[in-house]
Amino acid sequence: MSKLFLQKADITKIAVDAIVNAANTSLLGGGGVDGAIHRAGGPAILDDCRKIVARQGGCKTGEAVITTAGNLPAKYVIHTVGPVWNGGEKNEAIKLTACYRNSMNLALENKVKSIAFPNISTGIYHYPKPSAAAIAVQTVRDWLAETNADIDVYFVCFDDENYQLYSHLLDEKK
Template sequence: MITLVQGDITKMKVDAIVNAANSSLLGGGGVDGAIHRAGGPAILEECRQIRARQGGCETGEAVITTGGALPAKKVIHTVGPVWNGGQKGEPELLANCYRNSLQLAVDNGIKTIAFPNISTGIYHFPKPDAASIAIQEVQRFLANDNNLTEVLFVCFDDENYSLYKERL
């Protein structure tokens, strides 16, 4: 049900990959930029349509677009919290990213989904805490929902991979 992979999320052959997006939905650095580059202009076009409809995406929320040129059919964009010491609701906001992404996947008939390490790059969420929250939220969701057949955690770097392996 839960699989740990070290590699590039843009290469995953799953129904949906999750993008650690920013609230503008217009692409950025890190995994967000990599997904937009690999997926091509179709993803950005759908993100622009979402922005026109609802004005972006709030922290902890999630939206879905095509996967464009990616092996994944869909991209679920979620906006993780920027770490400000942990006293501004960051853990709960990060948990919401996972919960809302998983619910959006189920609502859209997705069976297999891959997550990056949300908020652990330029948003500086402490990697050990982020790994614990991610695993806990996915396990909790899967305990109450059997629509998803596989959830992958795709770690780009050695540190996150080790932290997830330890916790799983």
């Protein structure tokens, strides 16, 4: 039976089967959670990302790919590219939903039993935090109901604002 958890923490320190990286399309590291994951995980993650880029040319918005987790306490990193907020008129909600669905699909394919998500697209991509949190929680709940997969899902918030938003959303449905 899957469970949803909420933590205010550094996602690079979470011991789960897979952590999700809010990556950019190049997969070669960046700022925010992406940079933190690459720094903490070491060169093995970047090596795997380079192989993916050589094979398929990066990762499109809404899609997801999986690599080793290197030095992280997880087994895998699932890299997904969230949408840049453009006022909501460029299918941002559909793309953000796809990030969560495609990450969960990869988790299932790789027999992951626990996965941790950051707050995708809410940093430098400026997706409004309340909308992003609602999409994250609803998409994961829907996916779990559709698949009957047994995967524990951790929403890992780095800041108080996201933590409060997720806390409210997760308490609503208990």
